[in-house]
Amino acid sequence: MPQNDSSAAAAWWQNAVVYQIYPRSFADSDADGIGDLQGIIEHLDHLAQLGADVLWLSPVYPSPHADNGYDISDYQGIDPLFGTLADFDRLLAAVHERGMKLIMDLVVNHTSDEHPWFTASRDGGPTGPKRDWYIWRPPRPGVEPGTPGAEPNNWGSFFSGPTWTRDEASGEYYLHLFARKQPDLNWENPEVRQAVHAMMRWWLDRGVDGFRMDVINLVSKDPALPDGPVPPGARHGDGSASYVCGPRIHEFLAEMHREVFAGYPRRLLTVGEMPDVTVEEARRFTDPANRELDMVFQFEHVSLDSGPGGKFDPRPLRLTDLKASLGRWQTGLAGTGWNSLYWNNHDQARAVSRFGDDSPEYRTRSAALLATVLHLHRGTPYVYQGEELGMANAPFTAIGDFRDIESLNHYREQVAAGADPEQVLTALRARSRDNARTPMQWDATDHGGFTTGTPWIAVNPDHRTVNAKAQLADPGSVFHHYRRLIELRHTEPAVTHGDFRMLHPDDERIYAFTRHHAAGGTELLVLANVSGEPVETTVPDGWAGTETLLTNVADAAPLTSPHTLQPWEARIHRRAAS
Missing domain, CATH: 2.60.40.1180 (Golgi alpha-mannosidase II)
Incomplete structure (x- = not known):
């Protein structure tokens, strides 16, 4: 039986802490205002001092950056913004030299519309050899092509608007659950799955230690693509019943394990990001006997402060709701599966502003409390860059301060529908993904030590007092509390196994x-x-x-x-x- 068989009683990652780096915002070595691989190399000792075991690297692949790199145009390269493959190899070696591991972001529900696979699928027309690599459909019968309502179904995109874009040359529409520049791959086609598996093996052969899999539970769609119900006040239908944990998802993930991970003697880490996954489904995904995934990212607990209108309709969190949710996941996966534990990532507003108190009086203490509660649950904790400093939401003043496509599309759509622009901005300030993407705060100098150039998005002005240099020198800082929590996980078996x-x-x-x-x-x-x-x-x-x-x-x-x-x-x- 291979060493990395997921029936192993106690895998290394159960006792590990993962640190997520969002490369664009971590450290800029060449003064162009965008973080890069060399900047990460220069700050790896920060992770080592913290005690992190794994570096999760958000996408660094070539991309047009319509969604900041989650729209990939080449799965086997490095975007020149971040460096070269040689730089990546140096980073990987430097990570391994420090006794840490590195996992890549795997984004295979969709590609960029500039990926050669999609250009061949589009330009070859309905009879082209790669047409079936993506999901194409003719317009709805009886509706004038190209007009609203002519889309093959009524689904709404995660990034506002319909999930379909029309190709003028063929008259057909392609599916994109996210931005129009992120067409969905057709996982029903075995050639697509084989190409994905080959790409994964290419990175594993290079030495990476596993993958965080972006929205992986969306890859299996009901081939009928039926209309979804239209929620009250919504402009589009909710198609999630047709693609969240779709009909072949377990088959696809078991095949991926068999064709990719089972072939490697070293124990790899696989974590699947899974919107709307249930406890029952997660238990099945992470049951070692099923050989699918090691753990999943679920979103239930970070949705509890959303109102009826979704994430941009925020409401105060009730602690009893949080305890009921996290407690249910602790109980539901006990003895069989495994939890991932997180407050922050590149898609979530800063936890200390959201669930704690980011005022000067209680910022340090509330950030440390949130860390204590999370890290003492059963599962593998994830620390997002700056979380270990108690980094907070940014004081965005106008729509021009934002960069995220989700936020910009939401603002444009809401204002066009008659909403008060200031009310829309208030919601964006609380929940925009840009809160997580402001540059890492290394010191009190201009731009927080992130860059000597002009940063792609403004540094939070509180970096003058909240920064890594100051916290390393302060034994009572948030950083040192995180360090002590991680040390406790490494030395007290009850933290992992209790x-x-x-x-x-x-x-x-x-x-x-x-x-x-x-x-x-x-x-x-x-x-x-x-x-x-x-x-x-x-x-x-x-x-x-x-x-x-x-x-x-x-x-x-x-x-x-x-x-x-x-x-x-x-x-x-x-x-x-x-």
Whole structure:
């Protein structure tokens, strides 16, 4: 049986922490205002000091950058914006020299419309050899081609507007669940899957250690492509029932494992980004016996502060909803599957602004609390660049400050429909993906040490006080709290392997749980006050006076029962397992 067979009892990544780098915004070495591979190489010691085990590299492939690199025009190259393949090889070697691993972003639900596969599919016409590599359909019968409503179905794009764009030469439409420059591949065609598998093997042969798979649960579509229901107030139908975890998704992923990963003696990491995946489906995807994926990214917990209008209709998060969601995932995957744990990534607004308190008074403490709660759940934690500094949302003032296609399309569509521009901007300030994409804050100099040129998007002005240089010198900083959490994961088996039990599920301010590891003889208690006021809480029997492993409050008092937690206080206690 291959060494990387996913039935292995304890894979290396269960005890690991993954650090995501968004290359465009991490570090610019050549003063063009855009981050690059050499900039990453120059800052790898930051990851090593943090204790990260894996670097997840967001796309660096050649791309027109309609969606900042998630529209790929060549799967086996490096965009000149970021460097060369030789630079990538140097980065990979430098990562491995530090005892870390590197995983690539795999974006194979769609390509760029400038990828040679798509240009051949389009230019060859309906009878061309690569036509069936993408999803083409004639216009809807009885509707004038090229007019609204002539699209083959009524689905709406994730990036606003319809999911179909008409090719004037052939009169047919191609499907794109995202931007029009991101046509969806046709995974029903075995030639497409074989080409994807060959590309994956090419990168693995180069030495990469696995893949994070972008929206991978969308690759299987119902071939009938039926209309979807139109939600109240919406302009387009919801087609998700036809493509979220579609009819052949498990077959496709099992084939990928068999044709790609099973052929390598080293243990690789595979994580699938899966919008709208259920606990039950995720359990099946990550069950080692099924040989599909190691873990999935689910979106349930980062959707709890969205109103009826979606992510740009934000509402306050209820802590009981968060505990119910994360607790359900902890229970649902226990004993079979595996969770990925995250607050932030390149698609999410900054967690300390969203779920914590980014005011000067409580920013450090609330950022450390969010980290404590997340990293002590069962699963593999992901740290997004700047999260370990408590980086916050940016003070965008006008639509010209934004760069993200999703935000720009939403603003244009809403204003055209009569919405108040300032109200639309308020929602974008809270939830735009650009909040995650402002440059990494290395020091207090101009542009935060990210570049000596003009950055592609403005650096958050708070970099004068919130930056890596300052935090490395401060033992009480967010950075050092993350470092201590990661060290705890590496040294205390209960963090990785302990059972999870939620406490106080109905409390709107206290997040508390235990991790019990009978084999290691250890039990952990996590207590967190997710509010700006002191809160008295009950403590389970036998925990008063136990060892304090980690806290985000200086000179924290010994644990009593009951115990009053300070605003945004988090603490971890340890005792012998009973």
